[in-house]
Amino acid sequence: MNLYFVDLASLLRDLKTCAVIDSLKNTYPNLKVRLNTIGLANLIYGRDVTPELEGRFDTVSISLNAPDENEFLELTRPRYGIQSYAAIKDFAVLAKRYVPHVVMTVVDKVMPEDKIKRCRQICKDLGVTLRVRPFEN
Numbered sequence: 084m085n086l087y088f089v090d091l092a093s094l095l096r097d098l099k100t101c102a103v104i105d106s107l108k109n110t111y112p113n114l115k116v117r118l119n120t121i122g123l124a125n126l127i128y129g130r131d132v133t134p135e136l137e138g139r140f141d142t143v144s145i146s147l148n149a150p151d152e153n154e155f156l157e158l159t160r161p162r163y164g165i166q167s168y169a170a171i172k173d174f175a176v177l178a179k180r181y182v183p184h185v186v187m188t189v190v191d192k193v194m195p196e197d198k199i200k201r202c203r204q205i206c207k208d209l210g211v212t213l214r215v216r217p218f219e220n
């Protein structure tokens with residue numbers, strides 16, 4: 084059985100959800116839980132929240148979306164501006180301390196192969212896996 088969550092900021096605000104995850108992990112020790120996130124929780128909370136991932140999530144999947152900060156800013160228009168790109172990369176590195184599998188993702192068909200290659204190198208430098216997601220209509 085696998086369980087997927089999206090939006091870490093909302094999860095952390097709702098301690099009941101964290102308690103449910105903890106209870107499910109205790110009841111079903113083989114349960115795999117993945118968090119899909121943009122990776123901005125540390126900016127949102129103004130502190131490192133990655134220790135709270137330990138034991139709750141087996142995989143954290145972070146949307147990289149672009150090979151550089153300017154393209155990321157143009158594509159995603161994050162509330163925290165240009166610093167968001169560095170923040171998601173920092174989040175990935177910090178999350179590796181507490182979560183067995185950290186991946187960053189991009190979408191094929193909307194990103195040319197040369198940019199995917201640059202994203203692959205970014206992930207290699209960060210020590211995480213790049214997953215190229217299929218484009219879905």
